[in-house]
Amino acid sequence: MPTTPAAIRIPTDLLPGDGRFGAGPSKVRDAQVSALAAAGRSPLGTSHRQEPVRALVRRIRTGLAELFALPEGYEVALGNGGSTAFWDVATFCLVRERAQHAAFGEFGAKFAKATSRAPFLAQSSVVEAPAGTVAHCHAEEGVDVYAWPHNETSTGAASPVERVPGSREAGTLTVVDGTSAAGGLALDVAQTDAYYFAPQKSFGSDGGLWLALLSPDAVARAAELEADRWVPEFLSLTTALTNSRQDQTLNTPAVATLLLMAEQLDWMLEQGGLEWTTARTAASAANLYGWAESRPWATPFVTDPAERSDVVGTIDLDEALPAGDVLAALRANGVVDTFAYRKLGRNQLRVAMFPAIDPDDVAAFTACVDFVVEQLG
Ligand SMILES: *Cc1c(COP(=O)(O)O)cnc(C)c1O
Numbered sequence: 001m002p003t004t005p006a007a008i009r010i011p012t013d014l015l016p017g018d019g020r021f022g023a024g025p026s027k028v029r030d031a032q033v034s035a036l037a038a039a040g041r042s043p044l045g046t047s048h049r050q051e052p053v054r055a056l057v058r059r060i061r062t063g064l065a066e067l068f069a070l071p072e073g074y075e076v077a078l079g080n081g082g083s084t085a086f087w088d089v090a091t092f093c094l095v096r097e098r099a100q101h102a103a104f105g106e107f108g109a110k111f112a113k114a115t116s117r118a119p120f121l122a123q124s125s126v127v128e129a130p131a132g133t134v135a136h137c138h139a140e141e142g143v144d145v146y147a148w149p150h151n152e153t154s155t156g157a158a159s160p161v162e163r164v165p166g167s168r169e170a171g172t173l174t175v176v177d178g179t180s181a182a183g184g185l186a187l188d189v190a191q192t193d194a195y196y197f198a199p200q201k202s203f204g205s206d207g208g209l210w211l212a213l214l215s216p217d218a219v220a221r222a223a224e225l226e227a228d229r230w231v232p233e234f235l236s237l238t239t240a241l242t243n244s245r246q247d248q249t250l251n252t253p254a255v256a257t258l259l260l261m262a263e264q265l266d267w268m269l270e271q272g273g274l275e276w277t278t279a280r281t282a283a284s285a286a287n288l289y290g291w292a293e294s295r296p297w298a299t300p301f302v303t304d305p306a307e308r309s310d311v312v313g314t315i316d317l318d319e320a321l322p323a324g325d326v327l328a329a330l331r332a333n334g335v336v337d338t339f340a341y342r343k344l345g346r347n348q349l350r351v352a353m354f355p356a357i358d359p360d361d362v363a364a365f366t367a368c369v370d371f372v373v374e375q376l377g
Pocket of ligand 1: 084198
């Protein structure tokens with residue numbers, strides 16, 4: 001008997017323990033929020049130039065260095081403005097003349113647009129691939145930065161992080177957007193010169209901050225370019241680094257964001273670090289894709305299993321089954337934010353599987369969708 005989607009009641013024993021599956025802001029663990037409440041009189045509401053907040057920044061910098069086993073000489077920098085701001089930081093401070101971008105979704109394309117429009121740079125070289133697949137950078141004369149997203153959040157396709165052969169020797173930097181991948185996908189930092197991300201995805205914190213793992217070559221490039229290129233102070237990587245080295249930011253950060261991030265890093269490290277988080281996201285992904293492949297009305301959008309992301313899964317639904325109805329029914333039962341990326345315009349569910357998300361909850365999510373589909377009849 002067909003019914004309106006929002007009137008569907010999913011039996012409580014099918015519901016996940018936590019119904020947040022959004023790709024960012026994403027699930028914040030209760031323990032992080034408790035830690036935030038406990039910090040209510042310090043460091044919350046205290047100066048970011050004094051030790052209590054600087055200690056938080058230090059916890060984040062050392063925690064990231066440990067989580068990613070930072071190679072000798074690499075440094076952790078941070079600043080305000082999120083990953084979107086880092087695109088402009090990199091445009092000003094890392095690209096000397098010309099960048100090459102691999103673009104296979106919204107986020108990779110946005111960074112390509114930023115460098116392409118910069119009046120002081122040559123037109124960028126852009127290697128494109130259709131949504132749901134992965135494009136790869138390739139050796140090209142005259143290019144001094146190769147850039148791509150580790151995980152394309154808009155499509156659920158993940159790319160390997162490996163330098164273009166010979167690029168390091170040629171002095172070309174590798175700049176990788178790890179915004180949704182960092183903390184949830186395996187990474188060899190030595191394959192990058194700048195690996196940047198934001199706290200609201202795998203780190204289950206809030207937005208507004210960028211963080212970057214920088215190689216000595218990236219630091220040297222910024223110093224070289226900033227010596228004779230006008231760079232707005234807010235976008236200066238050298239200034240950000242100078243502040244980061246003192247466990248500070250150029251201007252006032254959101255202290256609560258720092259605290260949620262530090263708590264999540266401690267949690268990841270206590271559980272077993274990147275090895276543990278990546279095993280957990282892989283278990284979630286196996287639950288999601290295995291389920292989709294076994295349902296006649298569901299198909300993983302990314303056709304090549306090797307390119308399917310373990311942190312953001314995209315599942316196409318049969319045309320006869322409007323995703324809008326499924327989403328409305330899920331939301332009415334507290335299972336939220338599994339809509340497709342808006343510009344992709346597909347009849348699709350997009351499910352975040354960041355480390356905070358329990359693989360059992362991903363399995364519960366699939367059971368909820370099964371129930372809703374049955375009810376929508
Ligand atoms: C979310 C996201 C961004 C944008 O991050 P902001 O912090 O909102 O600027 C950039 N790149 C990727 C891959 C993302 O997933």
